[in-house]
Amino acid sequence: MAIHQNFHWDRISELFEQAIEKPAGEWKQWLQMECNEEEKTAGLDHYLLKLLKSTPRSDAFFESLNRNIEDHFKSSSEQCHYKPGDQFGKFRIEKKLGDGGMAWVYLCERTDGQFDQKVALKIMKLQGKQEFLKEKFRQEQQILAGVNHPNIARLFDGGITEKGYPFIVMEYVEGISIDQYCKVNKLNIRQRTKLFLQVCDALQYAHNKLIVHHDIKPANILVDEMGHVKLLDFGIAQLLFDQQEDTQEQSFFSGTLQYASPEQFVGGKPSIASDVFKAGMVLFYLFTETNFNFRDAQGLGSLNKKLSSGLFSHGYVGGIRKSLLVADLKAIFQNSLTEDPAQRYLSVSAMSQDLQNMLDNQPVKIKSAGWVYHAKKFYLRNQGKIWLSTTLNALIVVAMVFFFIQYNKTLREQKRSENILAYVWDIFNAVDPEVTQGDTITVFDLLEKSIPRIKSLYNEPELQAELYHQTGKIYTRLGFWHKGKELYLEALASNALLPKNNRNLRLKAFILSDLAEYYRNTTEVQLADSVIDKSLHIFESNKMANHHEYYAQSLSLKARILTDRALYHESIAYSEKALTVINSFTSLPHIEKLRAKTNIASAFHYLSEYDQAISWVLDAIDISNDLGPEINSTKLRALGLYSKLLSATGKPEEALAIDHEIYQIKLAVYGENKPITLLALSNMASKYFRLQEYAKSDSLNLIALAFYMKLFGENHSWTATTIYNLGNSAYYQGNFDQALPYLLKALELDIKTLGNRHPFLANTYQTLGLVHSGRNEWAEAEAHILHAIDILHEHFGEKHVQLSNAYGHLANLYCKLSKYALCKQYFEKAIALSDEIRGADHQVSLNLRERYEGYKQILAAY
């Protein structure tokens, strides 16, 4: 019989609530004192004591009941149909590793004898709409497979099982979750922070590739016995998240609810900002062993209390004063755990910089001023889009300058500025250089102010080198190539003062590579070549195996330079080497593969080996499709090349169709008056030209020319090409007088930029020859065409399509000059070559024959 029914509830309540605040040892005494005689007789004090004493057990009871309910919810899902011993593709299932809410996980061993490999096989508990799922999965998987970072568990393979469940095969990581690891090994603050910094590193890497994790939580961060962090399940959530977007259903929450960011609760999409939030939550957990609940109004106010005493019990915590530490941590948490995404760190690397600074006893970054806030918001809204507006440029750079000016010259501040630059650089990272030209007067002015500042303030060579390099890249990105180059040279000068360790050499190799690219852009090809060689030398002699991507990139740059120098076979060799390097590093689609293949195709194109070229370019286009919807300049280059090849192999309409497509893409992505968009127009112009739509062709070329002249002046290959096109077009329309000045100008410019033996000149000489022909200036005509042939011979020997053209033109010329023996000789040469290269059925071959037939009657006499 429950005697407590006699007691007044309020009284029970009152006593309990007061007593519970007191230490357990005092309860009995205190109750004795508090209760009056009547209550004591009735046994109230005993009853209360019973209640108080039961608190640990009652807590346990409720907790365990809660867990049981959880388990029951969990198990009301289906059973998996695989078990140990089963074969799954080329893997054999060894044992079940776990049964999480979203997937069954198995440990598997590779059985095809290739090599020993242990992997984790995750089969998702999700049966979705088959076709949609397959396609989405495939796309995502390609992107994710390109993620290669020591702190991220590799994704090897993925697909759909026969029963329709998506699965992935990933690196097997033996370790425990990060929070357990910290606990078990009793790590202090410094150690925990360092561990967490590995996590940040991984996250930033993926964010740079615009991959969001979606589901960051301690359980997804493992640490192996060597203290090495591995992030699991990267972007997997994204895969399945996207599936929902397609349906009418709106509630589609991906990731773990417990670790959701505030904006996700109101239907927001996961983003880099939400990853930042979740990273903050993990950090919070590592330091306090409680979960941060953003819905609790006190939030970070009670941080002092929350920091668990074990970690923070000393005044100096691993060399950091506790009071400072707490202040710093608070700032870091404020910048990551806020409800408004725009108030957070813009990137994970910003957060890790602050953490690093905290460890080094540096002041942590202050909260942003108003206009930076707006800049961030703007960026967040447009994240992922590959363009940058003037406003954003200006704001970001102002932010940069502001920080430079604000801080004074201590070593610590130098580090911070560098970090800011890196941070700003992250933003520029996605942007294609051709985009921003012409748009950035304000930015330029601001940058100008900051460079002298760097010079005067920062004296450490190491920092200077890095700083100059970064700033140089920013200038280059903005299209100020010359400025960029100056800074690269400064960077190299600073770098030269440093000890020759791997890190500094690596930096040197990167700078040299960028410098080579500059020279290439300004068509100083010889210089570009020698500089890239230096860069490659460093890569090769220092075995920088971890930087495969950069090595491959440099190899590809070398290949392009060789193409510029018309050394096409050597170029192909380098591209093939780049492919080998990249293939040894991943077997999945990768942008460097795209680049290398496009370069090879381009070289074959110049060699007029069209079949080879087409085969390689289609290969390249395939890869570019596998890389996902992101548009980049290499992808567009491949398409452009394909269009040229179609044109060269007698399919002008198809070529034009592709050109239109390219133009539309560029227009959409980059906007109207950008060089890169105009280049598309130029290419279309030449296609129209082939289709004999001269008016269209000319007007497009004139637009392009005006722009190029303004931007590059005349000493640039694009300008020269456009002038040539106009001249060529005028020729075809029979306007020889108009054509001549254009062509002469084009020739002059080409010689200036390419030297006078470059194969491109052959074309110009030929056309000039034709124009002179049209003006009945025979001697000049002959001279020019012979000159063209001479150049072609030098580079290509006997076999090149342009030679065939040249022979044909020469033949015509000789006929007009009544030099019939020569005429016949050259016709035959022209036809033979055309048959060989183009095929006897090609329109041009047929035309040549026809013309020859026409002349034969006259020639019969000879």
Place this chain on the structure above:
Amino acid sequence: METSSRGNFTSEELTKYLAEYSNGNKSALDKLYPIVYAELRKGAHYLRQQFINMDTFNTTAIVHEAYLKLMHTSSSDVKSRSHFFYIASMAMRQMLINASMRKRTLKRGENPKKIDLHDIENNLELSETTAEDLLLLNDALKKLEMQDERQAKIVECRFFGGMSIEETALALNISPATVKRSWSLAKAWLYVEINEQ
């Protein structure tokens, strides 16, 4: 295309009812409760059909899921959200008790057939001990209701709904400190009560 458990109500209307309920109009509860209840029952449907990483496969998650599903983004007002959660807590309690009753009536050792994959309530296979514990808890809770209704509501929120201290405070219009103290007492009281049986 499955029918929405919103019945014939749009989420704007639901928001309205929720607002009314928040303002003290108890009759709005009559409209809301069945909808919320039905939504919770469908929890299993989402848990498998949609991707939710349910390593924490618990009442909080299901309740939040129901909220997202029914209310979309139309109500980010913390207070009315808390009220929603409170309604869901009541519904969750009912659902678990129903499942427990079902278990009790089944013969020992017999496995219940899965009737409807889209119904958490029917699918929930509680163990005997859990079911019994829940029923005992329910009885004790009823007794608590008679002593102190607010106390019992706190239990519903905290235990059945998995609500945080803040949310509970908002839903019931009391201070978080009160919630905290009351929750401790309630647990102790219920535990003692259960063990007296």
